[in-house]
Amino acid sequence: MAVSYIKIDLNAFRRNVRKIRNYIKGEAGLLAVVKANAYGHGVKECLQVALKEGYEGAAVSRVTEGRELRRFGFNCPIYVLGLPLPHEILMGVDSDLILPVDLTVDIEAIEAAAISERKMAEVMIAIDSGMNRIGAHPDEVPQLLEKLKKCSHIHIRGTFTHMATADFKDKDIAQKQLQVFEHALSYMNITDDFVISAANSAGILDIPNSWHNLVRPGIIMYGLPPSQDMTHSLDVESVMSVITHVTHVQNLKKGEFVGYGASFVAEKDMHTATIPLGYADGYPRALSNKGCVLIGGKRCPIVGRICMDQFMVAVDETVKPGDEAVLVGKQGNIELSADEVAEAAGTISYEILCTWKRIPRVFIGE
Numbered sequence: 001m002a003v004s005y006i007k008i009d010l011n012a013f014r015r016n017v018r019k020i021r022n023y024i025k026g027e028a029g030l031l032a033v034v035k036a037n038a039y040g041h042g043v044k045e046c047l048q049v050a051l052k053e054g055y056e057g058a059a060v061s062r063v064t065e066g067r068e069l070r071r072f073g074f075n076c077p078i079y080v081l082g083l084p085l086p087h088e089i090l091m092g093v094d095s096d097l098i099l100p101v102d103l104t105v106d107i108e109a110i111e112a113a114a115i116s117e118r119k120m121a122e123v124m125i126a127i128d129s130g131m132n133r134i135g136a137h138p139d140e141v142p143q144l145l146e147k148l149k150k151c152s153h154i155h156i157r158g159t160f161t162h163m164a165t166a167d168f169k170d171k172d173i174a175q176k177q178l179q180v181f182e183h184a185l186s187y188m189n190i191t192d193d194f195v196i197s198a199a200n201s202a203g204i205l206d207i208p209n210s211w212h213n214l215v216r217p218g219i220i221m222y223g224l225p226p227s228q229d230m231t232h233s234l235d236v237e238s239v240m241s242v243i244t245h246v247t248h249v250q251n252l253k254k255g256e257f258v259g260y261g262a263s264f265v266a267e268k269d270m271h272t273a274t275i276p277l278g279y280a281d282g283y284p285r286a287l288s289n290k291g292c293v294l295i296g297g298k299r300c301p302i303v304g305r306i307c308m309d310q311f312m313v314a315v316d317e318t319v320k321p322g323d324e325a326v327l328v329g330k331q332g333n334i335e336l337s338a339d340e341v342a343e344a345a346g347t348i349s350y351e352i353l354c355t356w357k358r359i360p361r362v363f364i365g366e
């Protein structure tokens with residue numbers, strides 16, 4: 001078995017996916033947001049589960065991610081969330097991806113690709129309701145619709161926007177964004193099958209008027225709350241554990257240092273263990289002298305700087321080479337959540353989930 005691996009509990013994932021579906025109670029369709037390899041959880045396995053649980057499609061960031069899903073054999077609707085550049089458009093249309101458009105996208109190139117591929121290209125009108133990331137402002141919508149109307153090989157599937165602060169306790173900004181979105185909608189021809197989407201996980205949990213007819217859960221499928229300020233939770237369970245094993249232990253004498261830069265100096269005689277993962281594996285260097293790992297069911301603090309492939313933790317005398325060390329996840333009955341690791345590293349759980357590199361995934365369940 002690998003010394004280090006990422007354990008993905010597909011049963012926990014399935015339970016989370018179900019809880020979200022039951023919470024929505026059929027009031028909107030569900031898209032599994034599986035960008036960035038399903039937030040580091042393995043896109044093929046996770047998407048299979050979500051589709052079996054009645055989710056109607058997938059959302060990815062880039063055309064290349066969508067094409068990869070087609071290569072895996074998925075034939076569900078695949079929405080691309082990030083704007084395509086001209087050289088990606090042919091690939092996007094060829095792979096039957098649903099492309100977002102605003103006035104900066106080369107719409108003629110989409111039409112030309114659709115003609116040459118002999119198909120209808122599907123697009124979603126991206127609305128910038130305040131985030132200033134991508135999308136058309138409401139007053140640009142008539143012009144955009146005018147452009148699209150000239151393209152007989154483009155079908156407007158619907159529209160979407162994205163909220164910047166849906167995870168705040170105070171929903172004022174989010175509600176203002178939703179009003180801007182409504183303004184944009186007022187220019188569109190809203191038929192029964194016109195897709196309208198605004199809700200991320202935080203919108204799903206706390207802002208039912210953001211649901212419209214298609215919601216886009218990401219982080220809650222993977223078992224973490226969007227933030228600590230949510231009003232509602234679904235008691236979702238973490239899906240990912242990052243597991244490795246102690247490779248070396250030693251006694252440290254008072255006054256001796258640990259690691260690069262000699263940033264940790266022992267104030268008394270102590271024991272340390274060496275963990276064979278580092279920033280090249282995605283473990284944040286920001287955890288130097290800050291984070292902890294679980295060994296023997298206890299939190300063991302990191303001492304010294306995180307190296308490229310290794311780091312050291314303070315342990316008791318019982319720890320031996322080969323003992324299991326958990327960087328994220330449960331050990332016995334304690335849990336080191338991605339939120340706790342993120343807090344120590346000065347980031348958010350999202351970044352901790354999708355940070356891992358060169359570590360194999362092991363799937364349990366299903």
Ligand SMILES: *Cc1c(COP(=O)(O)O)cnc(C)c1O
Binds near residue numbers: 200218
């Ligand atoms: C990532 C993303 C989501 C999912 O966000 P979560 O907070 O993980 O639920 C939804 N919509 C868009 C446009 C995104 O980029």
